[in-house]
Amino acid sequence: MKLTPKAAMLAAIEEGKKGSGFVSPNPLVGCVILDRDYNFLAKGYHARLGELHAETHALKSVTDTSRLKGAHMYVTLEPCAHEGRQPSCAKTLATLPLKSVTYGLPDPNPKVSGRGVEILRAAGLEVVRFAELQNELEELAEIFLMNMREGRPFVSVKVASSLDGQVALADGSSQWITSEASRGHVQSLRGFHDAVLTGAGTFHGDNPRLNSRDSRFADKRLPVILLDPDGSCVAALPGSALLQVRPAADVFLVTKPGVKVLSGVTHIELSMRDGEFDLRALVSLLPAYGVHSVFVEAGATTVSAFLRQRLCDRLYVFMAPKILGKGLGWTSALQIPSLEQAVRLENLRVEPLGEDFLFTGRTIFSTRTLPKSLG
Ligand SMILES: NC(=O)c1ccc[n+]([C@@H]2O[C@H](COP(=O)([O-])OP(=O)(O)OC[C@H]3O[C@@H](n4cnc5c(N)ncnc54)[C@H](OP(=O)(O)O)[C@@H]3O)[C@@H](O)[C@H]2O)c1
Known part of the structure; x- marks a missing residue:
């Protein structure tokens, strides 16, 4: 099934909600991957603190990895740049033959904000900040954003x-x-x-x-x-x-x-x-x-x-x-x-x-x- 970028980001937001109540103090994050022709390929979310991030959760369900060549990823938050309980998502994505990564919101943490984007761009991926659905994206991450912005x-x-x-x-x-x-x-x-x-x-x-x-x-x-x-x-x-x-x-x-x-x-x-x-x-x-x-x-x-x-x-x-x-x-x-x-x-x-x-x-x-x- 073909999806528009907006439909893919909306589906990523719905995915992210599935982690509600289990990820604190991490953000709720959802991810959708479309193949090179914008056909639905995979989806995933951050399900529990310490477990896979949304991007790697989605990637895990791709059985035919050849379809990742030229694929488009839609993720609700900028891929993380740092190693924590999980390896850096940006570094993992940088090793894949994806064409583009579209993210919903920048990571508000000043220590990591923009670094995920830099890693992906340095690897030659097209990186786009999604211009629409900002209210929905902010609502999905509202607990994390408040924790980060106002401490x-x-x-x-x-x-x-x-x-x-x-x-x-x-x-x-x-x-x-x-x-x-x-x-x-x-x-x-x-x-x-x-x-x-x-x-x-x-x-x-x-x-x-x-x-x-x-x-x-x-x-x-x-x-x-x-x-x-x-x-x-x-x-x-x-x-x-x-x-x-x-x-x-x-x-x-x-x-x-x-x-x-x-x-x-x-x-x-x-x-x-x-x-x-x-x-x-x-x-x-x-x-x-x-x-x-x-x-x-x-x-x-x-x-x-x-x-x-x-x-x-x-x-x-x-x-x-x-x-x-x-x-x-x-x-x-x-x-x-x-x-x-x-x-x-x-x-x-x-x-x-x-x-x-x-x-x-x-x-x-x-x-x-x-x-x-x-x-
Ligand atoms: N429909 C609903 O959604 C809902 C939900 C919950 C409760 N209720 C109903 O609400 C009624 C109880 O209401 P209520 O207003 O009497 O009680 P409440 O708001 O549950 O509790 C009030 C008490 O909490 C303490 N308190 C609250 N804010 C405080 C603050 N900023 N600083 C210091 N202490 C603070 C005070 O204790 P002290 O008295 O020791 O000073 C105060 O008297 C019950 O009938 C209950 O069934 C309805």
Whole structure:
């Protein structure tokens, strides 16, 4: 089957997604190879940290290697120049009789950016930066790009709400607002991240497990970060659902300095600023624990704190066709002083999920600071 360059790059993006949740701190990368006449030849992706990169994964499935002569490779990220857990892809490709390599995004790591391209050009290959699909390519690699560009974990915030923006009734009941299809999708989203974060309110109210029941992630370690400034969760933790499904060390309890916690849990002591945690200071500590992406699944207090502190890179709002009236609105602890300071979503996608809709997009904040509290 013949493919256009755009169809090949789109297929490479779809391939790359298959590694979601398994490659951290590496990027998701996909690759498609077309023969000299642009017929589909092979595809591959980076499936797991330490395993083959997308380019070599695709090359492995080419049985008739004579068809690589004059072939065209489409890869979502510039081929790597350096030796790590795997040999340099650019050096491997330089030994092959390919005609061209088209890559989606340059490697953002300043130490390697452009060097992969140089190696390929020096070997006589045509190297092209793909001009289209930049939003899709950025989205595929968004966790890695944030890690590289800002040196901090990527933060996703999830909300399950009614049509009128409520995440719970006035009495706190919230199970379940959204449909089974939405909740199934959330199980996968948890698995796509390195850790789930919640607040003390959700811990006390819901006794959640916050693991992923998506079978792909049955063996994946998924720590929970629990914001518990005064240690109000400590007494209930031993019998909690959180500890039934993960070892104690994978509960990261975040408290003010000096709070006594359960032995075995990972204790992160953090000073408060104006009565709340500085969430940027918190996430900057997480890479040391192997956490490069965080999935925030909490109540209005925590979700509002992340928005107020402008620490939300992607928002997932699951909206059910229900009206719940005055309950707990997910932005009830957030005040925006002017319309210019509204938080906006860019590259918004709306997907039907059962009877619900999922709204997801990159979060854009105004440059002005939002007020800390409603007073
Ligand atoms: N529909 C949904 O998507 C969804 C998801 C999760 C939860 N919920 C519902 O939401 C309700 C709970 O909401 P909530 O707002 O009460 O609780 P929450 O956001 O889960 O947790 C709030 C608590 O977390 C701590 N916290 C959060 N951010 C902090 C910060 N920046 N600095 C310091 N501490 C911080 C505080 O603990 P202290 O209280 O110790 O100060 C705060 O009271 C429950 O009814 C639950 O069912 C709904």
